[in-house]
Amino acid sequence: MIRRGLALLGSNFLQASEILGGVLLTLWRILRAMVPPRFDGPETWMNFYKVGVKSYPIVILTALFTGAIMVIQTGAYVRQTGATGLLGWGAGYAVLAEIGPVLIGLMFSGRVGANNTAELGTMKVTEQIDALRALAIDPMHHLVVPRFLAMVVMLVLLTALGDLFALIGGALTSELLLDVDYRVFFRGVFESQLLGEYYTGLAKAACFGGSISVVSCYYGLSVEGGATGVGRAVNGSVVTSAIGIFVFDYLITYLVNTRITG
Amino acid sequence: MSQEVVLRVKGLGKRFEGVCVLDGIDFELRAGEIVGLIGPGGCGKSVFVKLCCGLLTPDRGEIEVLGQSLRQLAEKDRQKLRTRIGLSFQNYALFDFMTVGENVAFPLAQDGAVAAPEIANRVQQRLNEVGLPLVAGLMPNELSGGMRKRVGLARATIANAELVFYDDPTAGLDPVTSSKIFNLIRDLQIAHRSSSIIVSHDVDRMRAVCDRYVLLYDCQVRFSGTADDALLSSDPIVHEFFQRDVGVDLSFRHDGGPA
Incomplete structure (x- = not known):
């Protein structure tokens, strides 16, 4: 029993080490491919469009509901205490520093990261990656670097956009459900000086974007087998990306708060 | 045919998860030569081709392509070398996010040495040659398997490479188209003095x-020679293979001589 438990623990540890090693190696290869800077222009722009422009409706929807939920959660206490000025601060703080980037990151991982893994995985099993190499094209330059850049840049921009819509969602909810004037809500946000939280949220988004892109590319490029392999890779990519999001969230929150509290 | 060797393989070995695929393969291809690589399914023919293109790394042995040892080349230099090599894949490997025309034009467009109008002309000409004059604007998934195969062939040969590998170029094609494809390979070889390996x-x-x-048989080179040499071979495996495929009755070999 103990031996079996230890064997299971060891095998899981080896599997996790293999994934971590593979992800770090992929990151190293991406960074190496970016020096000196030499980008495939059309492919990069196409990825910016695919990753960013096509994702903004779902991000806006997620953000509107996130802001609204924050206001509903704090609404009961605000009503009890009559501290309506705190509504904007509470919702703004939670949305800008924490909930906004994390939820948008998870949504982004499910939509863009999973799609990226499936696309690269299918290219791998149908030998399209080999075909690129046979045609003297480096898949890192042509496929992976444009995706990495697009995901990092676009997740930051989408989070900035999402923050705005989350606050709009919060303001609308406070006005319609709690009878708190939206100007009071926004005054609460701006007077709380949440610029630091806003920048922290954007820094988190950049890290989440990097982590989702590296993880999804690693899983896509290491697909083995046919359709089953692609399915397994997509599953692994979404789970590992989610873990990456929470690890980066923890680390950045810890670093920022350690700096503030000394 | 020149005596210059464009592909030299020495003691090549490759295993996958402990299973031997190629073991001690020696092979030479001379400039202008067309060699047919045959063998039972799963005997390592495609692996051999991928090893020669540097898409796989051998466990042991040396591969020298167009005078350069693959082992000693960095990936960047291998890429440069691959611009002189063409490869037509067994499973087409067409880029499914590009049209047929873009697929065929891709090697030239990436190279950047040929002007766009010239690329368009060459693409159309090559598509005409493979018998697909009207498909440039279609996506690969709108084509049949045989048509995709021919598009793959057009893409592999568009840059007029010095060394071309054709991995099962006629699988799934009807006999008439198969003959046309083989004639096209011969014409290309004559026009561009390329050297080819046809699996x-x-x-x-x-x-x-x-x-x-x-x-290739049982991880090794079982026979190397002309069709006439094969007919004279005393090896029952060679005998069986050529008899079945060439359709020549070689049963006289068992009797020690022709009837």
Whole structure:
């Protein structure tokens, strides 16, 4: 029993080490491919469009509901205490520093990261990656670097956009459900000086974007087998990306708060 | 045919998860030569081709392509070398996010040395040659398997590479189209003085284009020589393979001589 438990623990540890090693190696290869800077222009722009422009409706929807939920959660206490000025601060703080980037990151991982893994995985099993190499094209330059850049840049921009819509969602909810004037809500946000939280949220988004892109590319490029392999890779990519999001969230929150509290 | 060797393989070995695929393969291809690589399914023909293109790394042995040892080349230099090599994949490997025309034009467009109008002309000309004059604007998934195969062939040969590998170029094609494809390979070889390796099971039709055959069997080179050499071989495996595929009755070999 103990031996079996230890064997299971060891095998899981080896599997996790293999994934971590593979992800770090992929990151190293991406960074190496970016020096000196030499980008495939059309492919990069196409990825910016695919990753960013096509994702903004779902991000806006997620953000509107996130802001609204924050206001509903704090609404009961605000009503009890009559501290309506705190509504904007509470919702703004939670949305800008924490909930906004994390939820948008998870949504982004499910939509863009999973799609990226499936696309690269299918290219791998149908030998399209080999075909690129046979045609003297480096898949890192042509496929992976444009995706990495697009995901990092676009997740930051989408989070900035999402923050705005989350606050709009919060303001609308406070006005319609709690009878708190939206100007009071926004005054609460701006007077709380949440610029630091806003920048922290954007820094988190950049890290989440990097982590989702590296993880999804690693899983896509290491697909083995046919359709089953692609399915397994997509599953692994979404789970590992989610873990990456929470690890980066923890680390950045810890670093920022350690700096503030000394 | 020149005596210059464009591909030299020495003691090549490759295993996958402990299973031997190639073991101690020695092989030479001379400039302008067309060699038919034959053997039973799963005997490592495609692996051999991928090793020669540097897409796989051998466990042991040396591969020298166009005078350069693959082992000693960095990936960047291998890429440069691959611009001189063409490869037509067994499973087409067409880029499904590009049109047929873009697929065929891709090697030239990436190279950047040929102007766009010239690329368009060459693409149309090559598509005409493979018997697909009207498909440039279609997506690969709108084509049949045989048509995709021919598009893959057009893409592999558009840059007029010095060394071209055709991995089962006629699998799934009808006999008439197969003959046309083999004739096209021969025409390209004559026009561009390229050297080629054709992986195929269609030994009968290969006779029209191949100068020599190499039979891979049980991880090793079982036979290397012309079709006439094969007919004279005393090896029952070579005998069986060529008899079945070429359609020539070689049963006299068992009796010690022709009837």
